[in-house]
Amino acid sequence: MEQVIEQGVFYxxxxxxxxxxxxxxxxxxxxxxxxxxxxxxxxxxxSEELWEYRKNQGLLSPEEEEGILYLTDDAGVYSSLAExxxxxxxxxxxxxxxxxxxxxxxxxxxxxxxxxxxxxxxERVYRRCHNLPWEILVTERxxxxxxxxxxxxxxxEMYQAxxxxxxxxxxxxxxxxxxxxxxxxxxxxxxxxxxxxWTVLDRRSGAVVGRxxxxxxxxxxxxxxxxxxxxxxxxxxxxxxxxxxxLEYAQKQLGFERIQALVHEDNSVSLHLCRTLGFREQMxxxxxxxxxxxxxxxxxxxxxxxxxxxxxxxxxxx
Numbered sequence: 001m002e003q004v005i006e007q008g009v010f011y012x013x014x015x016x017x018x019x020x021x022x023x024x025x026x027x028x029x030x031x032x033x034x035x036x037x038x039x040x041x042x043x044x045x046x047s048e049e050l051w052e053y054r055k056n057q058g059l060l061s062p063e064e065e066e067g068i069l070y071l072t073d074d075a076g077v078y079s080s081l082a083e084x085x086x087x088x089x090x091x092x093x094x095x096x097x098x099x100x101x102x103x104x105x106x107x108x109x110x111x112x113x114x115x116x117x118x119x120x121x122x123e124r125v126y127r128r129c130h131n132l133p134w135e136i137l138v139t140e141r142x143x144x145x146x147x148x149x150x151x152x153x154x155x156x157e158m159y160q161a162x163x164x165x166x167x168x169x170x171x172x173x174x175x176x177x178x179x180x181x182x183x184x185x186x187x188x189x190x191x192x193x194x195x196x197x198w199t200v201l202d203r204r205s206g207a208v209v210g211r212x213x214x215x216x217x218x219x220x221x222x223x224x225x226x227x228x229x230x231x232x233x234x235x236x237x238x239x240x241x242x243x244x245x246x247l248e249y250a251q252k253q254l255g256f257e258r259i260q261a262l263v264h265e266d267n268s269v270s271l272h273l274c275r276t277l278g279f280r281e282q283m284x285x286x287x288x289x290x291x292x293x294x295x296x297x298x299x300x301x302x303x304x305x306x307x308x309x310x311x312x313x314x315x316x317x318x
Contacts, residue, residue, distance in 0.1 A: 010119075012126045013067030014041040018050040020074035021098050027114045028071075028094070034119045047074040065090075069126045075102035082106070090129040092122060108191075128191060136198050136213075139245045142238060144212065146190055147199045149179045154208035158230040167264040168228050170304050195254055197226055200242055202233075209233040212242045214250060214259070219286045222260040222314065223250065225274075240273055247277065251317045258317070262310040265298055274313050284312035 015035050019025060025044060035042040045053060059065050072078060073094040081089035082105060093110035104110075109125045111117045124134055133146035152175050158164065159171050172178040189196045197213035210229035217224050225246060229239045250256040261279050263270045284299045298309040 010038065010040065010123050011067065011130070011132055012040055012069055012123045014043070014069070015122060016050070016053075016068060016070050017042065017044040018047040018070060018072040018074060018077050019044065019094075020047050020072075020076075021096075022046060024073055024094070024096060024098070027096075031114045031117055031119075035122070038119050040119065047072060047077050050077060069122055069129075071122075073099050075099065075104050078104050078107055088129055090126055092125050131186070133186075134190070137245050137249050138203065139241045141203055141236075142209065142242050142245075143201045143203050144198045144242065144245070145201070146186065147182055147197070147211070148186075149182050151199050151208055152178045152182060155211070158208070158210070161231045164228065164231055165304065167267040167270065195223070195250075200229070200238075209238060210242070212239075212246055214246065214254075214256075217260075217262075220260060221285070222258050223254075223256055225259050225261045225315070239270075240276065243273070243277055247315060247317070256317075259315040261313045261315070262299060262301070263313060264303075265309045265311055271311060274315075277315065279313035279315045282312055282314045 015032075017025075017028060017032070028044075032042045032044070043053075059068075068090065070077065070081060070089070070091040071094055072091060073096060078089070078091050078093065081091055088106065088108065091107060091109075093104050093107050094114065095110050095112045109128070111121070126132075127134055133148050136144040136146070138144070155171060155178065156175050172181055185196065193216060195214045197211050197215055199208055200210040200212050201207060202209050208230075210227065210233065212225075212227035214223040215226055225243060227239055227243055227246075229242075247259060250259055259279075261274050263274055281296045283296050286299075296312065299312050300307055300309055302308070
């Protein structure tokens with residue numbers, strides 16, 4: 001029997017909590033219990049005890065401590081680990097009134113209300129520090145995760161079909177250039193927005209079947225839904241299934257109440273799908289050009305080196 005991909009497989013194996021103020025442990029106890037329940041080892045110590053612990057365990061640097069995330073309220077711990085590794089270490093900062101004036105340098109991730117923090121957040125911090133893709137969501141037949149360079153070969157094969165790029169932006173001219181784009185996208189888009197366009201995989205085979213997700217278009221305020229399903233996977237209702245999952249994720253996990261879509265005026269299949277999902281044509285905020293046959297003016301934009309016209313649509317949750 002084929003293995004069905006599920007979410008919830010953690011790379012994080014151990015959380016080392018190093019506290020400068022021992023009295024700050026109490027708010028962390030519920031998080032410690034969550035970690036234990038997930039099968040993740042959780043050890044608590046004072047920050048001055050951390051170095052002796054690491055020495056006794058034979059731990060040399062964060063790069064060699066696979067599966068470990070540090071949670072600390074001590075700026076000295078963060079700076080020492082960052083100096084050892086020469087890059088962003090796998091550290092989550094615990095902010096509270098006693099350390100509000102401490103300098104945590106370039107630390108990107110912190111929590112202030114540990115009672116409301118879930119284990120999944122710690123897993124995502126760990127993955128970001130180690131350049132591992134985030135799992136986004138699963139549907140009945142598909143799995144969405146962040147795109148990685150290894151996906152490019154599948155994309156390259158998929159995008160060779162002329163009918164796929166009739167209404168979709170082409171890839172970069174070479175696979176190498178596309179891989180560079182993916183590297184930059186992971187660093188600049190995923191890390192900044194914590195959303196983006198993700199890879200869609202078949203849950204049973206693990207095959208890449210397309211892309212879907214949200215993007216921020218310059219000049220527009222609303223996040224934008226985008227999707228493409230490879231030709232050999234079309235006709236099965238996967239696009240609707242995946243996009244419905246993305247819209248639900250956008251509302252429940254990201255707090256977006258309104259999502260926009262820009263659909264090529266000749267792409268009747270995608271126009272029908274968007275209307276089925278609940279999108280409705282609206283007056284575009286920018287770039288609209290009057291045309292008598294349209295209730296609302298289309299947006300003119302360049303795609304694949306040509307000026308094309310797109311229908312502006314908005315989805316309102318609830």
